[in-house]
Amino acid sequence: MRNHDVLNAIRKSVEQDDIELIRFLWVDHNSVTRGKAATRSALSSRMESGIGLARTRQASSLLDLGQPVPGFDAVGEVRLVPDPDSFVRLPYAPGSAGMLCDLVTLDGEPWAACPRTFLKEALAAAADYEVFAAFEPEFTLCAGKPAPGRLDLLDDSLCFDNEGFDAANEYAVALVRALRAQGLEVETYHPEFGSGQHEMTLRYAPAVRAADNYVWQRAFTRGLARERGLWATFAPVPRPGMRGNGNHAHLSLWQRETAGAPAVNLFADPADELGLSALGRHFIGGLLEHLPALVALTNASVNSYHRLQPGMWSGAFGAYGFDNREAAVRIPSRLRGSESASTNIEVKTCDSTANPYLALGALIHAGMDGVRRRLDPGEPLLEDPNRLSDRELRSRGVRPLPRSLEEAVDALEQDEFMMSVLGPERRVLYPAVKRADVRDMKDMGSPADFHTHTIRF
Numbered sequence: 001m002r003n004h005d006v007l008n009a010i011r012k013s014v015e016q017d018d019i020e021l022i023r024f025l026w027v028d029h030n031s032v033t034r035g036k037a038a039t040r041s042a043l044s045s046r047m048e049s050g051i052g053l054a055r056t057r058q059a060s061s062l063l064d065l066g067q068p069v070p071g072f073d074a075v076g077e078v079r080l081v082p083d084p085d086s087f088v089r090l091p092y093a094p095g096s097a098g099m100l101c102d103l104v105t106l107d108g109e110p111w112a113a114c115p116r117t118f119l120k121e122a123l124a125a126a127a128d129y130e131v132f133a134a135f136e137p138e139f140t141l142c143a144g145k146p147a148p149g150r151l152d153l154l155d156d157s158l159c160f161d162n163e164g165f166d167a168a169n170e171y172a173v174a175l176v177r178a179l180r181a182q183g184l185e186v187e188t189y190h191p192e193f194g195s196g197q198h199e200m201t202l203r204y205a206p207a208v209r210a211a212d213n214y215v216w217q218r219a220f221t222r223g224l225a226r227e228r229g230l231w232a233t234f235a236p237v238p239r240p241g242m243r244g245n246g247n248h249a250h251l252s253l254w255q256r257e258t259a260g261a262p263a264v265n266l267f268a269d270p271a272d273e274l275g276l277s278a279l280g281r282h283f284i285g286g287l288l289e290h291l292p293a294l295v296a297l298t299n300a301s302v303n304s305y306h307r308l309q310p311g312m313w314s315g316a317f318g319a320y321g322f323d324n325r326e327a328a329v330r331i332p333s334r335l336r337g338s339e340s341a342s343t344n345i346e347v348k349t350c351d352s353t354a355n356p357y358l359a360l361g362a363l364i365h366a367g368m369d370g371v372r373r374r375l376d377p378g379e380p381l382l383e384d385p386n387r388l389s390d391r392e393l394r395s396r397g398v399r400p401l402p403r404s405l406e407e408a409v410d411a412l413e414q415d416e417f418m419m420s421v422l423g424p425e426r427r428v429l430y431p432a433v434k435r436a437d438v439r440d441m442k443d444m445g446s447p448a449d450f451h452t453h454t455i456r457f
């Protein structure tokens with residue numbers, strides 16, 4: 001019945017808003033949003049049957065080169081099947097709308113290389129809880145499309161600078177309105193560190209919806225910029241020496257609402273000095289245990305490692321801390337008046353080159369491993385790790401993180417738990433695609449590496 005209502009609402013919107021093309025989109029291993037579109041007249045039948053896609057697309061690198069993974073070549077198809085709940089109109093592309101898809105086999109079964117399915121599998125592993133999440137993406141706004149070696153930043157304002165608000169005002173207001181009109185509620189916005197950097201955050205949501213929301217946010221942010229002759233890039237570091245663009249992931253586990261009892265945030269414990277429950281601590285224990293491998297999925301490009309450096313507030317230290325912006329995992333201070341609801345765990349070692357479904361799914365799997373094994377994360381890191389010597393860092397159990405995509409993929413392949421949750425297809429595909437990117441970027445050299453990521457993300 002509900003599904004029926006959603007489909008009716010889509011049909012109505014297609015008629016009323018004069019939509020001709022409905023994009024069936026998915027996000028590939030490099031976090032590029034791709035898809036095919038159904039026309040208005042074909043929509044009803046394609047909602048069910050989906051649109052065909054060559055399997056090998058999930059084996060393509062950032063340069064769109066198919067990698068030689070067995071079973072991924074000219075032969076074989078899957079289907080893009082849309083989730084009707086994810087339908088939005090694309091205000092920057094009049095006449096077009098979009099839905100986010102699962103990749104399914106010809107028999108209609110979830111496909112083992114589908115990123116959205118990976119997140120659903122992680123949620124199944126956390127089935128006792130409702131998982132809420134939000135992403136916190138930063139992006140750089142440029143006056144026009146960057147050329148190799150040239151980036152014209154829209155403003156030269158300072159961090160949180162009122163002049164930065166002014167410089168981007170028309171665009172920022174239009175973006176908030178466009179997102180809200182599609183049910184994506186923006187909570188905060190500000191110009192951030194360094195010229196041209198901005199951050200807009202959406203309200204938290206159930207995990208799959210949070211990842212979907214982020215995909216739309218990125219598309220709208222870039223689309224509305226292009227419409228105005230501007231360019232928005234979510235590349236971790238668009239130009240050498242710039243402050244990085246992060247995409248911190250926020251998570252909390254809740255007891256579901258029941259008739260008569262509201263949902264309860266199970267990460268919150270008002271009696272604890274950090275406000276965090278034992279469940280939250282075990283979850284962090286799992287994140288820290290698998291952090292070097294997780295980094296391959298949350299900092300997923302060659303460019304990511306220009307950002308993941310000490311002093312960048314990007315969480316380059318393998319530790320957790322209370323409001324510690326250099327620790328990979330931060331427990332943010334709670335908001336007065338909504339202490340319990342606002343308790344969450346923030347993973348700072350995450351950027352927009354990460355596929356949001358893979359990143360969230362991997363974080364949930366790792367956290368739940370900590371919950372199952374009751375892992376103890378040890379003492380939180382309460383000081384700025386940049387003030388500690390290597391010996392002090394070691395004695396506090398702060399782990400070094402991979403310093404390149406290559407090191408991160410090595411760490412992933414050495415982590416049998418993470419490899420097993422990736423499953424038979426992704427555990428082969430993902431490292432193959434990432435190693436191709438490492439090779440290609442090495443061959444192209446530094447300016448091309450920055451330019452490629454600035455254009456692509």
Ligand code: GLU
Binds near residue numbers: 193245314315
């Ligand atoms: N720009 C920083 C990053 O790359 C984050 C700064 C902050 O908002 O704490 O993650």
Ligand code: MG
Binds near residue numbers: 138192199
């Ligand atoms: Mg920020």
